[in-house]
Amino acid sequence: MARPKIALIGAGQIGGTLAHLAALKELGDVVLFDIAEGIPEGKALDIAESGPSAKFDAAMSGTQSYEDIAGADVCIVTAGVARKPGMSRDDLLGINLKVMKSVGEGIAAHAPDAFVICITNPLDAMVWALREFSGLPHEKVCGMAGVLDSARFRHFLASEFDVSMKDVTAFVLGGHGDTMVPLVRYSTVAGIPLPDLVKMGWTTQEKLDAIVQRTRDGGAEIVGLLKTGSAFYAPATSAIEMAESYLKDQKRVLPCAAYVDGAYGLNGFYVGVPTVIGAAGIERVVEISMDKDEQAMFDNSVKAVKGLVEACKGIDNSLA
């Protein structure tokens, strides 16, 4: 059987890391697409030359032509601009909306059967716009944010408790941004919910609140340190986890920006929710019950995302 084909639209910091990880994990042959001449070709060749030492079998190529993504099984989209210090994710809206239009049309023309994972910010609005521009089925287009946000939460919790990150599960809902909703009640260490761990004296409520806030600010913390761009290792690793679940029909339960129609009282809207990712794409949206405070935070997050979607419609008439 031929290897799967993975098209990476955008060969910047995240795109290059995605290509490297896909190769190391032998997920398939990789095509890097970018408008910047030489960058995708150079990264593809560099990674291919690491193959003999890393011992992977995967073809790597770079291109400026959408024709070369033909028949891709997975497309991961990072095309656009990333945040610089002082910029919010929402500042990127106008620029990246135009990019989503060209990317959506390119995918529709050459890889209409692909499972598409959008990473470009502001995430929840861009994944919606990308789906609109591409016309692909809703279950085949999703956004990566929840896996990253919950990985950050898990990392901070594991450090606080001095336990393995493998035994920490965490739950983050809502939009990717300042209004994201880390759900403490559904986050555990080996099945023990965080509120119980506070009662057991493993941490204090104040420390837990600080970790929740650090998770919300996780992207900005990295931007502040790097100064020239935003996070890329963890975002790429998160998207690869989602792509692998699709390609291998793992049916992992992963939070992502998915099209929600019916659940959570939403009618046809992209927002961060727990999903099952398998061979059919987003196979299920998992609806959990929320208490009053959690629901209020989620509603606030949905409102923020709705505002961004409306802003997109104001910029591009074809979306209205």
Ligand code: A3D
């Ligand atoms: P960067 O290294 O700047 O790469 C972006 C690439 O896109 C560059 O190589 C550009 O040449 C290319 N590009 C620009 N316009 C086009 C186009 N029309 N077609 C094809 N390629 C184009 O950025 P990055 O890789 O660090 O980040 C990429 C995106 O991911 C940004 O929008 C970030 O804000 C976003 N991001 C999202 C998360 C989430 O958790 C959702 C995390 C980190 C970054």
